[in-house]
Structures are given as structure tokens and as C-alpha cells.
Amino acid sequence: MSDNAHTDAMPADGLAAMVRRGLDDSLRFVVPIAIAFAVGAVLLLAIGENPLETYGLMFSEAFSSQRRFAATLSAATPLLFTAVATAICFRTGVFNVGVDGAFILGGLAAATFGVMLPMSIGWWIIPLSILAAMLVAAFWLWIPGVLLARLDVDEVVSTLMLNFVALGIAGFLVNGVLLSETSGNNTTETIHSTAELSRLLPPSTLHSGFLLGLACVFAYALWSSWTPAGFEAKLVGLNKRFARAVGISIPSTIIVVMVISGLVAGLGGASHALGQVHKFSDGFSAGYGFTGMAVALLARNSALGIVFGAILFGALASAGTTIQLFSDIPLDIVNVIEGTVMIFAVVELGKLTLWRKGKRP
Amino acid sequence: MTLAAQILATTIILTTPILLAAIGGLVNRQGGIVNIALEAKMIAGAFIAIVVSSATGSWLLAVFASAALGGAIGYVFSLTITRANANMIIAGLGLNILVAGLLGFLLSRVYGTSGTLRLPDVHLLPKIFPESVSDVPLIGPVLAALDPLTLFAWLAVAALPFLLANTRLGLRLRAAGNAPQVVRSVGLREKSIQDFGTTFAGIFSGLAGAHLSLASIGLFNEGLSAGRGFIALAAFYFARNRPVGTALVCLFFGFLDASQIRLQTAGLPPKLIGTLPYLMVILGLCLAAWNTKRKLQA
Numbered sequence: 001m002s003d004n005a006h007t008d009a010m011p012a013d014g015l016a017a018m019v020r021r022g023l024d025d026s027l028r029f030v031v032p033i034a035i036a037f038a039v040g041a042v043l044l045l046a047i048g049e050n051p052l053e054t055y056g057l058m059f060s061e062a063f064s065s066q067r068r069f070a071a072t073l074s075a076a077t078p079l080l081f082t083a084v085a086t087a088i089c090f091r092t093g094v095f096n097v098g099v100d101g102a103f104i105l106g107g108l109a110a111a112t113f114g115v116m117l118p119m120s121i122g123w124w125i126i127p128l129s130i131l132a133a134m135l136v137a138a139f140w141l142w143i144p145g146v147l148l149a150r151l152d153v154d155e156v157v158s159t160l161m162l163n164f165v166a167l168g169i170a171g172f173l174v175n176g177v178l179l180s181e182t183s184g185n186n187t188t189e190t191i192h193s194t195a196e197l198s199r200l201l202p203p204s205t206l207h208s209g210f211l212l213g214l215a216c217v218f219a220y221a222l223w224s225s226w227t228p229a230g231f232e233a234k235l236v237g238l239n240k241r242f243a244r245a246v247g248i249s250i251p252s253t254i255i256v257v258m259v260i261s262g263l264v265a266g267l268g269g270a271s272h273a274l275g276q277v278h279k280f281s282d283g284f285s286a287g288y289g290f291t292g293m294a295v296a297l298l299a300r301n302s303a304l305g306i307v308f309g310a311i312l313f314g315a316l317a318s319a320g321t322t323i324q325l326f327s328d329i330p331l332d333i334v335n336v337i338e339g340t341v342m343i344f345a346v347v348e349l350g351k352l353t354l355w356r357k358g359k360r361p
Numbered sequence: 362m363t364l365a366a367q368i369l370a371t372t373i374i375l376t377t378p379i380l381l382a383a384i385g386g387l388v389n390r391q392g393g394i395v396n397i398a399l400e401a402k403m404i405a406g407a408f409i410a411i412v413v414s415s416a417t418g419s420w421l422l423a424v425f426a427s428a429a430l431g432g433a434i435g436y437v438f439s440l441t442i443t444r445a446n447a448n449m450i451i452a453g454l455g456l457n458i459l460v461a462g463l464l465g466f467l468l469s470r471v472y473g474t475s476g477t478l479r480l481p482d483v484h485l486l487p488k489i490f491p492e493s494v495s496d497v498p499l500i501g502p503v504l505a506a507l508d509p510l511t512l513f514a515w516l517a518v519a520a521l522p523f524l525l526a527n528t529r530l531g532l533r534l535r536a537a538g539n540a541p542q543v544v545r546s547v548g549l550r551e552k553s554i555q556d557f558g559t560t561f562a563g564i565f566s567g568l569a570g571a572h573l574s575l576a577s578i579g580l581f582n583e584g585l586s587a588g589r590g591f592i593a594l595a596a597f598y599f600a601r602n603r604p605v606g607t608a609l610v611c612l613f614f615g616f617l618d619a620s621q622i623r624l625q626t627a628g629l630p631p632k633l634i635g636t637l638p639y640l641m642v643i644l645g646l647c648l649a650a651w652n653t654k655r656k657l658q659a
């Protein structure tokens with residue numbers, strides 16, 4: 001959306017250029033997916049399944065009825081947040097791979113508040129829990145942000161490592177002070193019913209967190225295309241020297257995008273804790289931070305692409321679970337597809353930059 | 362005294378997989394590639410080791426198979442980075458997910474199990490010294506626990522400083538990492554040299570995997586590597602790519618692993634102890650960065 005909105009605003013760009021850019025973006029979205037599905041097809045053929053039949057079944061399992069589509073959107077919900085949180089940083093040239101950890105700590109904070117706050121405060125419990133989640137996660141990503149901005153500490157390594165630290169802290173807390181007295185190991189108590197986000201289509205688990213996710217994507221689109229801060233961040237991502245030359249402070253831009261990324265990841269964790277699972281337990285994030293990264297890469301950080309990508313991976317996850325039950329095709333095929341998409345999303349990017357610069361190093 | 366000797370022996374054995382992967386990763390990084398996918402090659406190596414050991418009854422063939430598979434994955438991974446210009450971090454994370462998915466798929470579809478693979482007649486790594494050596498005071502239990510891969514790992518640590526500093530290949534590798542334009546200007550292909558580095562990392566990670574599954578447990582589990590590929594990454598980052606320093610850091614991480622149960626009874630929570638390697642890297646990077654900054658200002 002960001003790119004399209006951009007071109008809509010500038011008709012002088014020319015129709016041909018617009019069409020070419022739109023085509024380019026869609027190709028970059030479709031090609032990695034096509035390759036990934038081809039890899040999956042080879043795997044399915046190898047075990048004697050008909051890939052077209054399987055994919056057809058998956059498609060109908062994901063989209064063919066209101067109930068199924070709701071399940072798909074429900075699975076897409078956490079990805080909307082993690083993809084936006086990743087895209088904010090990637091388009092600024094900040095390689096934040098720590099969204100998963102922030103998502104986890106946000107979920108932990110929200111679940112803790114959802115359990116501990118007194119019921120008497122009524123619906124206030126929801127915004128307070130969400131706020132706590134956002135603050136915790138924002139603080140979490142502020143750390144590597146400051147380290148990068150002030151000391152030039154490689155953010156890839158620091159954020160990657162902080163994921164494991166977050167996992168350790170959360171594991172420690174849910175086996176210690178936050179451990180539920182009634183429901184066994186590795187889990188907090190279930191949150192108060194007033195803290196639960198409302199369900200949108202009751203038999204399915206689709207909850208209002210999905211709407212929050214869409215709002216996040218929309219806000220991201222506005223921020224990236226229509227605000228000075230979003231534009232400055234993009235400049236920093238495109239060319240640091242130029243950005244510095246026109247007076248943009250690179251350190252503060254880095255810190256700002258890391259904190260925003262944390263806020264979004266924390267909101268996502270809160271949505272998942274309050275809307276989907278209603279507690280925090282070990283294994284809270286099924287790699288949502290990394291799937292979100294795949295989505296952001298596919299979407300080339302565009303808002304519209306993020307919505308499509310999140311729904312695609314949501315569909316894979318929800319249909320994958322069903323076909324595992326009914327046709328004995330392991331759910332792991334979803335991971336195969338996701339990993340392949342990630343690799344080919346960046347492989348193609350490399351080829352294109354190589355080709356555009358017109359030189360072979 | 363016997364308690365200390367026991368912990369020492371366990372430390373040495375638990376260090377081996379981390380150390381092997383870290384050696385691979387540090388050579389790779391000296392060649393200019395940060396290898397995030399050590400984990401993928403490790404888990405693939407652990408898997409193939411069990412399969413081959415069970416099928417052939419030979420631990421040696423199993424170890425070779427792990428090295429070959431790890432190396433092959435590493436080589437293909439390297440091509441995506443050096444030839445197709447893929448971002449090495451994203452491609453590495455993607456490869457970790459892809460390999461985990463493939464193994465899970467294989468396990469449930471071919472072997473009909475979920476998560477754990479037990480096969481008959483798995484031959485474990487042999488011990489180098491006869492059992493009686495454990496009577497030697499203090500280092501007896503360590504000697505008794507010693508297996509070929511552990512010995513190999515420490516020999517590699519001893520040889521690596523020389524190999525990197527004084528051989529043609531070592532020099533070219535470091536040049537490819539530090540000054541690729543120089544390598545190109547003298548007519549060498551720096552990409553092929555980097556491919557060698559990544560293949561080397563794959564081979565060593567594969568060996569690390571073989572040690573995980575064949576050192577004592579004799580089965581494969583999807584969670585077997587449990588983030589050790591990343592701990593290895595932490596080790597060579599913390600020691601700034603120096604082989605001996607990296608080995609000592611690995612030894613410390615192995616010690617944490619080995620003493621976890623005892624630390625737990627002493628009241629230290631294992632989950633928090635487990636975060637120590639990762640915190641150390643961040644701290645190490647901060648100190649290094651702070652040092653550079655201070656020098657620049659001075």
C-alpha cells in the first residue's frame with residue numbers, strides 16, 4: 001500500500017512507470033511463493049501424494065467457508081503485528097531479528113496483568129494489560145536500539161541473542177513466581193474473563209485482535225508514506241550518508257524505529273495472550289516473529305503486501321493443521337514452504353540489485 | 362575430588378558439539394560470512410548419523426555421512442550467498458526453518474514417528490582409552506569419557522591458529538574476509554574461497570551433530586541441538602574469532618551445561634543460567650564497541 005499510495009499521489013510518475021512498478025512488486029511477491037510451493041510439490045510427489053490435489057484441499061480448507069476463513073484470519077492475526085514490527089525496522093536499514101522475543105515478553109506482560117489486576121476495575125483491565133505489554137516490549141527493543149545507535153553494536157547479533165534471553169526470562173517466570181497453582185507446569189493462570197478480547201465470529205477463535213492488527217498495518221501505511229518521521233526513516237534505510245547530509249539524526253531514527261517496532265510487537269503479544277490463548281505458557285510464540293519476518297520480506301515492507309502475506313501464512317498454518325489430521329501429510333510442510341520463501345525472497349532481491357546496478361562484482 | 366572430576370568429564374563431553382560448530386563458524390566468519398545456519402547443519406548431521414550408524418553398524422561411516430551432509434548443505438547455502446547475493450542472515454534463518462521442516466516431514470512420513478527417532482543397532486562413538494584409565498586421579502574420568510570426535514575437536518583447535526596464520530589457504534581465507542578487493546586484484550576468486558569456508562563450517566557442524574546423537578544417547582530428537590548452533594555463534598563472537606579463546610569460551614558454556622543440575626539444587630534457576638551465553642555475547646560486543654569508541658576519541 002505504501003508504494004501504491006505513493007504513486008497515486010504523484011500522477012506525474014507516468015502510467016507506464018506505475019504499471020511497471022506494480023508488476024515488479026507483484027512478481028517479487030509471487031516468485032518466492034511459487035518456488036516454495038514447487039519445493040513442497042516435489043516433497044509431496046516423493047511421498048506419493050498428488051501435489052495439486054493437496055494444495056487444492058489446503059486452499060478449500062483455508063477459504064471455502066466462513067468458519068474456515070475465520071480460522072485462517074485467526075492464524076494470520078499475530079503475523080500482522082510481527083510483520084509490521086519487522087518491516088518498520090527493515091525499511092530503515094535496521095536488521096532487527098528480535099521481534100519474536102519482544103512478542104513473547106509482551107504476551108507475558110499482558111497475561112500477567114490480565115491475571116493480577118483486580119476484576120473490580122472492569123473493562124479497564126484490557127487497555128492496562130495492553131499498555132503494559134507495549135511498554136515492556138518497547139523497552140526490550142530499545143536496548144539493542146541504543147546499543148546500535150550509540151555504540152555501533154551489531155543489531156543482528158544483539159537482537160538474535162535477546163530472543164533467547166527473552167525466552168529464558170519468560171520460562172523462568174512461568175515456572176516460578178507466575179506459575180499457576182491450578183493448571184500444572186509452565187503456564188500462568190487463565191486471565192479474567194473481562195480481560196479477554198471479544199470473539200468476532202463465535203465458534204471460531206477469530207478475535208478483535210485481528211482488527212487491532214489491521215489497524216496497525218493501516219497506521220504503518222500512514223506513518224511510512226505520509227509522515228515526515230516515516231519518510232526520514234526510509235531515507236536512512238536508502239542512504240545513510242545522504243540522510244545525514246540533509247540533517248537527519250541517524251542515532252535517534254534508529255532508536256525511534258526500534259521502540260516503535262517494540263510497541264507493535266508488544267501489542268501483538270497482548271493480542272495473542274488476551275484474544276487467543278488467554279494465558280501465557282511455554283511455546284507461546286510458534287515462531288511468529290520469524291514467520292512475520294518472512295511476510296515482511298515477501299511484502300518488501302509494503303502494507304498491502306503484509307496483509308496478503310499474513311493471510312497466506314495464516315492459511316498455510318490453519319489448513320496445514322487440518323490436512324495433517326485428515327490426509328496424513330505432516331504439518332512440517334508449512335515450515336518447508338516458509339523457509340524456502342525466506343531464502344528465495346532474499347535471493348531474488350540480490351539478483352535484482354545486481355541487475356539494476358549493471359555490474360557484476 | 363571425584364565430584365570435580367565428574368563435572369570436568371561431563372563438561373568436556375558437553376563442550377564438544379558447541380566447540381566443533383564454533384570452529385566451523387569462526388573459520389567461516391574469518392572468511393567474511395556470518396553463519397546463522399550452524400543449527401540447521403547440526404541437526405541434519407545428528408539425524409543422518411543415527412540413520413547411517415543403524416544401517417551400517419559403523420560409527421565411522423556415520424560420522425563421515427554427517428560431515429558430508431553438513432558440508433553439502435553448507436556448500437549450497439554458500440552459493441545462495443556468494444552467487445545469488447542473498448542476505449546471509451535471512452538466508453541462514455530461512456535455512457534453519459527449512460531443514461527443521463524437512464526433518465520433521467521425513468520423521469513423520471518415512472519413519473512414522475513425531476519428534477524422536479529410535480533405530481535398532483545404533484553404534485555409538487567408541488571410547489579412546491579402556492575403562493581402567495578412570496582410576497587415574499583427577500583426569501581419569503575425563504580420559505575415560507574421551508571419544509574420537511572430542512579429540513579431533515581439540516586437535517583442530519590446536520592446529521587452527523597455525524593453519525589460519527601460516528598456510529596459503531588460511532591466508533587467502535582471511536584475505537577474502539578482510540579485503541575481498543585485494544583477493545580479486547591478485548587474480549583469486551574470493552567467492553570460491555568463501556564457499557570453501559561455508560562448506561568447512563557445514564562439515565564441522567555436521568560433525569557436531571554426529572557427536573550430539575552418537576556420543577551417548579544413540580537416538581535422534583528434533584530438539585536435540587537445542588540452540589547449540591547459536592551458542593557456538595555466541596562463543597566465537599565473544600572470543601572475536603580467535604580459535605583458542607573460542608575454545609575456552611566453549612569450555613565455559615559446556616561447564617554451565619554440565620553443572621546445570623547442581624546449580625539448580627544450589628538455588629540457581631536453570632532457565633536463567635541458560636541465558637548466560639547470550640548475555641555474555643551482548644556484553645562482549647558492548648565492551649569491544651566501547652573500547653573502539655574510546656580509542657577513536659583519544
